[in-house]
Amino acid sequence: MKKREQRPLLDELDRRIVGLLAADPELTNKALARRLGLAESTCAYRVRALRERGVVEGTTLRLDLAALGHPLQALIKVRLERHNAEHVNRLYASLVKTPGVIQVFHVAGADDFYLHVAVADAEALRDFVLLHVTVHRVVRQTETHLIFERREGVGVLPAPDPATD
Amino acid sequence: MKKREQRPLLDELDRRIVGLLAADPELTNKALARRLGLAESTCAYRVRALRERGVVEGTTLRLDLAALGHPLQALIKVRLERHNAEHVNRLYASLVKTPGVIQVFHVAGADDFYLHVAVADAEALRDFVLLHVTVHRVVRQTETHLIFERREGVGVLPAPDPATD
DNA sequence: CTTGAAATTGAAGCAGG
DNA sequence: CCTGCTTCAATTTCAAG
Numbered sequence: 115m116k117k118r119e120q121r122p123l124l125d126e127l128d129r130r131i132v133g134l135l136a137a138d139p140e141l142t143n144k145a146l147a148r149r150l151g152l153a154e155s156t157c158a159y160r161v162r163a164l165r166e167r168g169v170v171e172g173t174t175l176r177l178d179l180a181a182l183g184h185p186l187q188a189l190i191k192v193r194l195e196r197h198n199a200e201h202v203n204r205l206y207a208s209l210v211k212t213p214g215v216i217q218v219f220h221v222a223g224a225d226d227f228y229l230h231v232a233v234a235d236a237e238a239l240r241d242f243v244l245l246h247v248t249v250h251r252v253v254r255q256t257e258t259h260l261i262f263e264r265r266e267g268v269g270v271l272p273a274p275d276p277a278t279d
Numbered sequence: 280m281k282k283r284e285q286r287p288l289l290d291e292l293d294r295r296i297v298g299l300l301a302a303d304p305e306l307t308n309k310a311l312a313r314r315l316g317l318a319e320s321t322c323a324y325r326v327r328a329l330r331e332r333g334v335v336e337g338t339t340l341r342l343d344l345a346a347l348g349h350p351l352q353a354l355i356k357v358r359l360e361r362h363n364a365e366h367v368n369r370l371y372a373s374l375v376k377t378p379g380v381i382q383v384f385h386v387a388g389a390d391d392f393y394l395h396v397a398v399a400d401a402e403a404l405r406d407f408v409l410l411h412v413t414v415h416r417v418v419r420q421t422e423t424h425l426i427f428e429r430r431e432g433v434g435v436l437p438a439p440d441p442a443t444d
Numbered sequence: 445c446t447t448g449a450a451a452t453t454g455a456a457g458c459a460g461g
Numbered sequence: 462c463c464t465g466c467t468t469c470a471a472t473t474t475c476a477a478g
Contacts, residue, residue: 124346124347132340132342132347135340136340136342139337139338139339139340140337140338142453142454142455143454143455144453144454144455152463152464153463153464153465154454154455154456154464154465155455155456155457155458155463155464155465155466156462156463156464158455158456159462159463160462167346168343168346169342169343169346169347170340170341170342170343171341171342171343172304172305172341173304173305173338173339173340173341174304174338174339174341174431175297175300175301175304175335175338176335176336176337176338176339177297177301177334177335177336177434177435178333178334178335178336179435181289181332181333181334182289182297182334182435182436183435184435189384189386189393206430209432210430210431210432210433211432211433212432212433213433213434213435213437214432214434214435215432215433215434216431216432216434216435217429217430217431217432218429218430218432219354219395219424219426219428219429220426220427220428220429220430221354221424221425221426221427222424222425222426222427223424223425225424228354228393228424229432230384230432231432232434232435259384259386259387259388259390259393260386260387260388261384261385261386261387262385262386262387263384263385264382264383264384264385265371265375265382265383265385266339266375266381266382267374267375267376267377267379267380267381267382267383267394267395267396268375268376268377268378268380269342269378269379269380269381269397270342270344270347270348270349270378270379270381270397271347272378307470307471307472308471308472309470309471309472317446317447318446318447318448319447319448319471319472319473320446320447320448320449320472320473320474320475321445321446321447323472323473324445324446325445
């Protein structure tokens with residue numbers, strides 16, 4: 115089956131918009147337009163189009179997990195017993211809905227999932243694994259790695275040139 | 280010695296604000312105020328306070344990495360040769376600035392880092408590992424896991440009750 | 445800590461190039 | 462696909478409870 119691209123590419127202007135918004139998602143449309151030398155209406159039009167095309171999917175609130183009572187983060191590797199779609203999907207759906215789960219990676223290879231979780235303390239971490247992960251009979255084994263720190267990378271976009279005003 | 284907390288806790292109102300904003304970071308202050316039954320100025324005041332206290336750290340733009348030309352994601356486990364602070368910190372700083380890196384986890388145990396990266400194709404992935412990871416002499420070995428899919432979890436907050444209007 | 449009303453600023457809609 | 466103009470909506474500020 116041929117992969118159908120709804121739009122071949124982003125043009126240069128789109129890239130600049132995405133770059134600037136990625137660097138500061140809270141930029142007002144007005145400020146963005148000015149930096150790009152566009153009319154505000156044009157800028158708003160392009161941004162809306164980027165959202166409609168799904169290039170910009172939305173925004174996420176970055177929270178201080180420690181301040182919210184979950185200072186302990188961990189990466190939990192989950193290996194399954196069986197790998198049929200039914201089991202995998204049910205577990206997947208269950209995990210993403212479990213409180214404390216920040217993100218779930220479904221990966222290729224012998225290990226099936228990596229869970230990024232945030233919990234209150236060591237006891238909560240133990241309970242998380244026992245009550246929400248290994249409780250699923252399809253889970254063969256888990257391996258928990260304490261996270262010292264997590265940093266965001268630069269992502270896939272080149273840094274936009276700094277504003278001149 | 281008594282542990283000094285900079286602020287004891289979030290009150291109930293703070294929690295509701297954070298919950299609603301986490302569910303939809305693009306809520307206008309006006310809509311947020313209305314849902315909470317607050318005056319707009321009060322609501323804006325509380326939100327600003329949450330940001331100043333660092334509870335709300337900011338927002339992140341969610342992008343379609345595939346649409347940006349990086350459809351392939353991977354989780355790369357990095358194990359170091361030596362673990363002194365100097366080496367670890369230099370590598371850490373280098374990794375987060377490498378194009379294609381979405382996030383870096385610094386973890387406890389024998390494996391030191393997990394890199395979440397997004398690249399254009401298999402060749403770019405190989406080049407990434409060779410040119411940006413194993414090029415550092417302190418890196419002993421890496422293990423690359425292809426990511427089938429990544430989902431966001433519910434996080435640490437209970438789902439706010441749906442709007443009634 | 446909260447409020448309403450005033451003043452400022454930003455967003456959206458639209459007809460035309 | 463881009464623009465300026467108009468109209469409308471949201472945010473900020475502030476003196477006061």
